[in-house]
Amino acid sequence: MSVPEKEITIYDIARALDLSPATVSRALANHAAISIKTKKRIQEAAQAMGYRTNRMASNLRKKRSNIIGVIVPRLNSSFMSDVLAGMEKVLNQAGYNIIISQSFETAAKEITNAQAMYNNRVDGLLVSLAYESHHTNHFDAFTQRNIPIVYFDRVLKDDHNPGVMIDNVKAAYAITEHLIKQGCRQIVHVTAQHLHSVYKQRLEGFKQALLDNSMPFSYDMVLGSDLTLSGSTEIADLVMNLPTQPDGIFAANDACAVNCIMGLKEKGISVPHDIAVAGFNNDPVACISEPKLTTVNYDGYAMGEASARVLLKRLNNQYDATTDKEVILPAELIIRGSTLRNK
Amino acid sequence: MSVPEKEITIYDIARALDLSPATVSRALANHAAISIKTKKRIQEAAQAMGYRTNRMASNLRKKRSNIIGVIVPRLNSSFMSDVLAGMEKVLNQAGYNIIISQSFETAAKEITNAQAMYNNRVDGLLVSLAYESHHTNHFDAFTQRNIPIVYFDRVLKDDHNPGVMIDNVKAAYAITEHLIKQGCRQIVHVTAQHLHSVYKQRLEGFKQALLDNSMPFSYDMVLGSDLTLSGSTEIADLVMNLPTQPDGIFAANDACAVNCIMGLKEKGISVPHDIAVAGFNNDPVACISEPKLTTVNYDGYAMGEASARVLLKRLNNQYDATTDKEVILPAELIIRGSTLRNK
DNA sequence: CTGTTAGCGCTTTCAG
DNA sequence: CTGAAAGCGCTAACAG
Numbered sequence: 001m002s003v004p005e006k007e008i009t010i011y012d013i014a015r016a017l018d019l020s021p022a023t024v025s026r027a028l029a030n031h032a033a034i035s036i037k038t039k040k041r042i043q044e045a046a047q048a049m050g051y052r053t054n055r056m057a058s059n060l061r062k063k064r065s066n067i068i069g070v071i072v073p074r075l076n077s078s079f080m081s082d083v084l085a086g087m088e089k090v091l092n093q094a095g096y097n098i099i100i101s102q103s104f105e106t107a108a109k110e111i112t113n114a115q116a117m118y119n120n121r122v123d124g125l126l127v128s129l130a131y132e133s134h135h136t137n138h139f140d141a142f143t144q145r146n147i148p149i150v151y152f153d154r155v156l157k158d159d160h161n162p163g164v165m166i167d168n169v170k171a172a173y174a175i176t177e178h179l180i181k182q183g184c185r186q187i188v189h190v191t192a193q194h195l196h197s198v199y200k201q202r203l204e205g206f207k208q209a210l211l212d213n214s215m216p217f218s219y220d221m222v223l224g225s226d227l228t229l230s231g232s233t234e235i236a237d238l239v240m241n242l243p244t245q246p247d248g249i250f251a252a253n254d255a256c257a258v259n260c261i262m263g264l265k266e267k268g269i270s271v272p273h274d275i276a277v278a279g280f281n282n283d284p285v286a287c288i289s290e291p292k293l294t295t296v297n298y299d300g301y302a303m304g305e306a307s308a309r310v311l312l313k314r315l316n317n318q319y320d321a322t323t324d325k326e327v328i329l330p331a332e333l334i335i336r337g338s339t340l341r342n343k
Numbered sequence: 344m345s346v347p348e349k350e351i352t353i354y355d356i357a358r359a360l361d362l363s364p365a366t367v368s369r370a371l372a373n374h375a376a377i378s379i380k381t382k383k384r385i386q387e388a389a390q391a392m393g394y395r396t397n398r399m400a401s402n403l404r405k406k407r408s409n410i411i412g413v414i415v416p417r418l419n420s421s422f423m424s425d426v427l428a429g430m431e432k433v434l435n436q437a438g439y440n441i442i443i444s445q446s447f448e449t450a451a452k453e454i455t456n457a458q459a460m461y462n463n464r465v466d467g468l469l470v471s472l473a474y475e476s477h478h479t480n481h482f483d484a485f486t487q488r489n490i491p492i493v494y495f496d497r498v499l500k501d502d503h504n505p506g507v508m509i510d511n512v513k514a515a516y517a518i519t520e521h522l523i524k525q526g527c528r529q530i531v532h533v534t535a536q537h538l539h540s541v542y543k544q545r546l547e548g549f550k551q552a553l554l555d556n557s558m559p560f561s562y563d564m565v566l567g568s569d570l571t572l573s574g575s576t577e578i579a580d581l582v583m584n585l586p587t588q589p590d591g592i593f594a595a596n597d598a599c600a601v602n603c604i605m606g607l608k609e610k611g612i613s614v615p616h617d618i619a620v621a622g623f624n625n626d627p628v629a630c631i632s633e634p635k636l637t638t639v640n641y642d643g644y645a646m647g648e649a650s651a652r653v654l655l656k657r658l659n660n661q662y663d664a665t666t667d668k669e670v671i672l673p674a675e676l677i678i679r680g681s682t683l684r685n686k
Numbered sequence: 687c688t689g690t691t692a693g694c695g696c697t698t699t700c701a702g
Numbered sequence: 703c704t705g706a707a708a709g710c711g712c713t714a715a716c717a718g
Contacts, residue, residue, distance in 0.1 A: 003487040009711055020689045025713060033687060052462050056403040057711030060694050065399060067440070074424060081419030085445055097410075097442050097463060102428055119395050120440060144346040229627045258631055265633075284572045288601055288631050290608075352695055363705045368697060376703060400695035403710050689718080694711105702705080 002050040009054070013045050028053070068311065069117035070100045070126045071110060073154070078284055079300040080128075083152070086304020087126060094312055096123070103130040111138040118142060124311045129154040131196055136161075148314035152307040154197050162314075162324050164307040166331040168198050171296045172205025174333045175278050176250055178294065180213050182341050184248030184276055187215075190235065190260065191252035193224040202252050202280065221246075229255045229285070236263025239275075247275055248339075254279035258289045261338060276339040291337030298331040345393040352397070356388050371396070411654065412460035413443045413469045414453060416497070421627055422643040423471075426495070429647020430469060437655055439466070446473040454481040461485060467654045472497040474539055479504075491657035495650040497540050505657075505667050507650040509674040511541050514639045515548025517676045518621045519593055521637065523556050525619055525684050527591030530558075533578065533603065534595035536567040545595050545623065564589075572598045572628070579606025582618075590618055591682075597622035601632045604681060619682040634680030641674040 010024040017024075019042070027034045027042035034042075045051075059066055068091055072080055084100065091098055099120070103110035110130045117125060118141050125142055127149060136159050142149055148161070155163030179187050189206045192199045203222060210217045223238050225231070239246060239260065251257035257279030261271050271277050271291060279286060282297035306327050313319045353367040360367075362385070370377045370385035377385075388394075402409055411434055415423055427443065434441055442463065446453035453473045460468060461484050468485055470492060479502050485492055491504070498506030522530050532549045535542045546565060553560045566581050568574070582589060582603065594600035600622030604614050614620055614634060622629060625640035649670050656662045 003484050007711095011711080021711090022690075022713080023688055025711095026688085029713085035687060038687085052464070054403070054711050055463065056399055056408060057694090058713075060397070060399040060403050060696085061711080061713045063694070075418050075427060076421040076424035078419040081417060081445070084418060084443075085447075088444060092459065099440050100427075100443055101431060102424070104428075116435065120398065121395070141346050229630065262631065262633075285628060285631055287572065288605065288628055290605075290633065350695095354695080364695090365697080365706075366704055368695095369704085372697085378703060381703085397695050400710090401697075403712085404695080404697045406710070687718105690716085692713105692715090694713090696710090697708105699708090700706090702703105 002048070004050040007054070008046075008049045008051040010051075013042060013049060013051060016049070017041060017045055064123050065121040066096055067120060067122045068096045068098050068124045068126060068308075069113075069120070069122035070098055071103055071113050071117070072100065072128045073103050073105045073130050075100070075102055077281075079281060082300030083128075083304035083307075086301040086306075087308040088304075090305050090308035090312065103133075105131040107132040107138075114138045114142075118145075118147075122147065124315055125149040126307050126311060127151050129156065129197065131192060131194075134194075134196065148311060148319075150307050150311045150314070152303055156197055162310050162319075162321075162326065164303055164310060164327040164329065165198075166298045166303075166329050168201035169205040169208070171280070171298075171331045171333070172202040172250070173209045174205075175280070175294070175296055176206045176209035177213065178333060178335065179248040179250060179276055179278060179339060180209065180215070182248075182272070182276055182339050184246075185215070186221075186244055186246045187248035187250060188221045188223055188239065188242065188246045189250050189252070190223045190225050190239075190256055192227055199252050206250055225251075225256050225259075227251075227253050227256045229259060232259040232263035233266065234263075235259050236267055236269075239264070240267060240269075245275075249275060249277045251277065251279050254281045254283040254286045254293060254295055257293055257295070257338075258285050261289045261291075261293070272338050272341050276341060278339050282334055286334075286336070289338065291340075294336045294339040295334050296331050297334045298329060303329055345391070347393040350397070351389075351392045351394040353394075356385060356392060356394060359392070360384060360388055407466050408464040409439055410463060410465045411439045411441050411467045411469060411651075412456075412463070412465035413441055414446055414456050414460070415443065415471045416446050416448045416473050418443070418445055420624075422624060425643030426471075426647035426650075429644040429649075430651040431647075433648050433651035433655065446476075448474040450475040457481045457485075461488075461490075465490065467658055468492040469650050469654060470494050472499060472540065474535060474537075477537075477539065491654060491662075493650050493654045493657070495646055499540055505653050505662075505664075505669065507646055507653060507670040507672065508541075509641045509646075509672050511544035512548040512551070514623070514641075514674045514676070515545040515593070516552045517548075518623070518637070518639055519549045519552035520556065521676060521678065522591040522593060522619055522621060522682060523552065523558070525591070525615070525682050527589075527619055528558070529587060529589045530591035530593060531564045531566055531582065531585065531589045532593050532595070533566045533568050533582075533599055535570055542595050549593055568594075568599050568602075570594075570596050570599045572602060575602040575606035576609065577606075578602050579610055579612075582607070583610060583612075588618075592618060592620045594620065594622050597624045597626040597629045597636060597638055600636055600638070600681070601628050604632045604634075604636070615681050615684050619684060621682050625677055629677075629679070632681065634683075637679045637682040638677050639674050640677045641672060646672055 101113040151163040279295040286293035444456040494506040622638040629636035
């Protein structure tokens with residue numbers, strides 16, 4: 001790639017080929033009304049002269065920023081990394097840049113991030129809500145400006161913007177039923193302190209599975225945790241201090257499930273013999289714990305692609321609410337040692 | 344925040360206050376030559392009218408993009424997530440946006456990403472090199488255009504651009520010496536297949552520690568791995584098939600170290616009694632393995648901040664090669680169960 | 687199929 | 703301390 005002294009503009013190319021800047025502009029945008037021959041000539045010249053589009057100028061003229069904002073709770077999971085790779089692929093192909101910011105699960109940071117994205121005039125927004133976010137008022141400015149938003153993974157049902165997610169109820173149902181089939185008769189659910197979107201749904205699936213299998217459900221069987229990788233002793237204490245000792249745990253994510261396994265083992269309890277444990281997400285840590293963790297797997301890359309595609313549809317006025325308002329991606333139960341009692 | 348029907352420009356504000364656009368522009372940029380009073384009046388009006396800067400226009404005029412490109416091997420580690428948070432804080436404060444792309448450790452993707460960043464006219468670049476990258480020719484265009492680059496974590500010594508890193512030799516030396524003090528007499532080093540930057544340095548520290556403690560060093564004691572979380576059996580096989588069984592393993596990262604522990608345990612070998620194991624990075628997984636992993640910890644957030652600050656210095660012509668060319672951040676040995684033989 | 691022209695919203699000399 | 707005016711590089715009517 002040649003790097004000229006001075007930045008080359010379409011005027012330079014026009015002058016070199018004795019054409020008008022308009023023609024050059026059109027050719028570079030691959031406009032239909034330019035002869036293939038001229039197009040080729042122009043594109044080759046651009047290449048040879050080391051031309052690169054001035055997006056600032058183009059964007060100013062087109063009144064767009066070409067930037068898509070992405071707000072996520074945290075980047076530090078292989079799931080999120082895959083999601084972003086999927087988004088990047090689809091959006092870069094469509095000529096967009098991505099700016100990413102982390103809310104670190106706090107509403108305050110999410111609001112600040114949203115503000116920053118608004119001031120940066122993003123053309124669209126992809127959001128996975130912070131654990132703390134129970135409403136989406138901080139995105140109202142976008143709606144008023146007609147800037148499309150697509151939520152992914154962490155979606156609030158009552159928002160009019162589309163969401164891309166998995167069926168958390170169904171997956172939680174499946175994993176709970178698996179525990180029951182393994183012989184568990186007293187299962188507890190360890191989840192977030194406040195039941196935000198996905199956690200609410202996972203609890204719902206848990207509850208349904210119990211009821212459908214003629215097992216009692218009560219909120220005493222739902223324990224709160226911060227769902228991080230730390231505090232294994234605390235969570236084990238919580239489980240052990242229940243009036244009747246459970247023989248199964250369904251944790252709302254893998255980090256918490258692994259913590260449970262570690263804490264229980266420290267107390268001399270055998271997993272899965274005394275207590276079977278299942279998680280959610282199929283994080284790499286699920287294969288490190290001993291025994292390995294039964295969990296729910298879903299494809300981050302596909303979710304990234306799907307969300308980006310819905311956003312593009314909205315940007316290109318090809319959005320169809322009947323199919324795009326709610327995109328449900330598949331999730332599968334992954335059975336591993338932590339729930340296999342009869343091995 | 345009020346959201347007006349139509350986008351407000353500095354002309355609107357100027358008209359409303361009976362001033363010139365130039366004055367408004369200066370006031371909003373906090374220019375010294377505007378009276379405090381007028382400044383305040385303008386800033387309040389801007390706020391009230393729901394004005395937001397048009398960065399496309401501003402950037403076009405100033406011939407900058409206000410974008411900093413960040414290229415990383417992968418996002419999916421808590422370390423990288425911290426690094427990016429640190430960068431974001433410093434750069435957003437300075438008015439920059441960040442676009443991030445992942446090379447997935449391949450040279451090809453890194454080159455594509457660099458191209459894309461160049462075409463997007465980033466004002467600066469922050470790069471952590473892909474495992475596969477053994478030169479930095481693909482960044483030449485930036486240098487020719489005088490676009491500053493700062494490398495972080497994965498740095499190549501022979502590049503003229505500055506780098507922010509830890510002292511890998513020293514840290515590897517410390518961890519190896521710790522293994523020796525624990526009584527290990529036959530230590531192997533499991534590292535990447537090709538010895539790129541940090542891995543070369545960690546090997547160097549390993550070697551020095553052995554030699555300084557009158558222990559023999561040979562390349563038979565250096566095993567290659569892909570350093571991921573998968574393949575515990577393979578790596579254990581490699582270790583077990585050595586002519587003399589080692590009593591210590593220093594793995595070049597935590598994922599690999601955890602893999603070693605798992606593989607060895609599967610083969611009935613006790614860690615740390617038969618073989619002590621140490622890693623590098625202090626990844627969250629270091630606390631999941633049993634026993635917990637001895638490792639080297641360093642602060643991602645600080646590294647992100649430091650790299651961003653060096654970049655800002657270059658952008659503002661405050662770069663001082665004597666202090667900024669090579670920034671070495673602290674790293675500390677974290678001793679945990681996996682290397683404590685006399686417990 | 688190609689050219690002319692105006693203008694996107696801002697910054698920055700230069701002039702008062 | 704404030705204003706007038708030019709122009710950053712591109713696109714999209716409109717006109718041929």
